[in-house]
Amino acid sequence: MDITPLTGYTDLDRSTNTAVSLHNMYTRLAVVGDANEQNGLPGQEATQERGYETRQWLQRYLIGLKDDINLSLRVRxxxxxxxxxxxxxxxxxxxxxxxxxxDVTHDAHNFPWFLANRDAAAPIPQLVLQFRGSRAMESGAASAALQAALGAIKTVSPQATVITKLSEPGTRERASAIDQVISKLFSSKVGETHRSDRNLVQWTAEGGVRVALRVPRSTSDWDGPLQEVGYWTIGFAPPRPSLFSQWQICEPSSKxxxxxxxxxxxKKAILETKNAAAILSYPLIRNSAGDLTIKSHLLQQNWYVAAQTSFVGNVxxxxxxxxxxxxxxxxxMMALGLNDLDAWLVTWAAMKGLPQAKAMHPAALSNAQACVEVTKSVSAS
Known part of the structure; x- marks a missing residue:
C-alpha cells in the first residue's frame, strides 16, 4: 500500500558497495532534477500538460479559491x-x-564545500523530504511570496563557500529561516514527509536518493488521478582533497x-599547481560588505599581529x-574546518605571500622546524 501517493522516495545506493572514500576530503550537496516537461527537442515525446484551468466570473466572484503545492528538502x-x-x-x-x-528547481549545485571527516566518525546526512498541499477559500500568491522571501533571505545572509566555524551559524540560521517561511506559507492541509539517515560513506558517486513529485491532474480535483511532475536525485559531489584546486576523485571520462x-x-597534481596568491585570496565567507578571505582572516588574528612585532633580527x-x-x-586552519593538506597549503602561502616583518632575520624561516616541515610537505616532488 502506498501511503504517500503524492511523493516517492528511492534509495539508489541500497544494493551497491562501491562507495568512494571521503576520508579527510571535501564534498558538497548536489541536486539533479528531471522534470517531466516537453522542451520541443526533435524526437522528444510530448508529456501530458497540467493546464491553467479558469473559472467563470460568477464562480470567482462568489468563491475565492487558493491552491498551493510545495515540495522541499532539508539536509543536515x-x-x-x-x-x-x-x-x-x-x-x-x-x-x-x-x-x-x-517554480521548479531543475538543478542545484551552488552549495558550500564541507570536510566530510577527519577521522573514522563520518557525519550521517539527515534528509527530510516534505510535501505540503492545500486548497482554501481565500486569496494569495504563496509561490510569489516564497520566491520573494527566499530572495530576501539570500540577500542578507552571508554566502559561505566552505563550511567552517565562521560560517556554521550563518548556514544554520539561513536554513531555519527558509524552513520557517515555507511552513508559514503552506499550511499542511495535505502533508507527506520522508526521513532518512544514512552514513556518508554509503553514498556512491552515481547514486544518492531519488525523490518524486506527483500532483492531481486537475487543479480542482485532489481526489482524482495523479500525474508525475518529475523527480530529483539528491547526492554529493565527488570528493576533493583540497579547496584550492578543482582536482577531484572520480573516474576520468569524456564528460x-x-x-x-x-x-x-x-594530491600530486594539486601540489604541482599550487598558487600562494590564489590560496590567500580564497573567500571563506561572501557578503554584501565584501569577502572574508584567508588573507584578511589571518591578518585580523591577534596572535599573528603580536608575532610580527616580536621579530628582533636575532636568528x-x-x-x-x-x-x-x-x-x-x-x-x-584545522580548527576552522580545513583538512591537514589545506592547513599546510595556507601556511606555505602565508610564508610566500604575506608581508613579513622588516626586523625578521633572513634565516628565520629556514631554521624554524615547523616551517621547514610545511615546505617539504607541500613539495610537488
Whole structure:
C-alpha cells in the first residue's frame, strides 16, 4: 500500500558497495532534477500538460479559491544545514481574476564545500523530504511570496563557500529561516514527509536518493488521478582533497574534467599547481560588505599581529617566533574546518605571500622546524 501517493522516495545506493572514500576530503550537496516537461527537442515525446484551468466570473466572484503545492528538502550533515524548495505550484481564483505561479528547481549545485571527516566518525546526512498541499477559500500568491522571501533571505545572509566555524551559524540560521517561511506559507492541509539517515560513506558517486513529485491532474480535483511532475536525485559531489584546486576523485571520462582515480594522484597534481596568491585570496565567507578571505582572516588574528612585532633580527629568537607562527596557522586552519593538506597549503602561502616583518632575520624561516616541515610537505616532488 502506498501511503504517500503524492511523493516517492528511492534509495539508489541500497544494493551497491562501491562507495568512494571521503576520508579527510571535501564534498558538497548536489541536486539533479528531471522534470517531466516537453522542451520541443526533435524526437522528444510530448508529456501530458497540467493546464491553467479558469473559472467563470460568477464562480470567482462568489468563491475565492487558493491552491498551493510545495515540495522541499532539508539536509543536515554534521554542523551543516540546507533547505531547498524543489517545486512550488500556486494558483488563485477570486473576484480579482485568476493567477498562476509555478517554480521548479531543475538543478542545484551552488552549495558550500564541507570536510566530510577527519577521522573514522563520518557525519550521517539527515534528509527530510516534505510535501505540503492545500486548497482554501481565500486569496494569495504563496509561490510569489516564497520566491520573494527566499530572495530576501539570500540577500542578507552571508554566502559561505566552505563550511567552517565562521560560517556554521550563518548556514544554520539561513536554513531555519527558509524552513520557517515555507511552513508559514503552506499550511499542511495535505502533508507527506520522508526521513532518512544514512552514513556518508554509503553514498556512491552515481547514486544518492531519488525523490518524486506527483500532483492531481486537475487543479480542482485532489481526489482524482495523479500525474508525475518529475523527480530529483539528491547526492554529493565527488570528493576533493583540497579547496584550492578543482582536482577531484572520480573516474576520468569524456564528460568529466579534473578527475583522478587515486587520492595520491590528485594530491600530486594539486601540489604541482599550487598558487600562494590564489590560496590567500580564497573567500571563506561572501557578503554584501565584501569577502572574508584567508588573507584578511589571518591578518585580523591577534596572535599573528603580536608575532610580527616580536621579530628582533636575532636568528635564534626569530626562528622560534617563525616556528610559532607556522604551528599556529596550521592549528587555526584545522580548527576552522580545513583538512591537514589545506592547513599546510595556507601556511606555505602565508610564508610566500604575506608581508613579513622588516626586523625578521633572513634565516628565520629556514631554521624554524615547523616551517621547514610545511615546505617539504607541500613539495610537488
Amino acid at each position: 550533515t554534521g554542523s551543516y544545514e540546507e533547505t531547498i524548495s524543489l517545486a512550488t505550484l500556486s494558483s488563485t481564483s477570486d473576484r480579482n481574476g485568476s493567477t498562476w505561479d509555478r 568529466a574534467t579534473y578527475c583522478m582515480r587515486k587520492p595520491e594522484e590528485a 635564534l629568537s626569530d626562528s622560534g617566533t617563525a616556528n610559532f607562527l607556522c604551528l599556529t596557522i596550521i592549528e587555526s
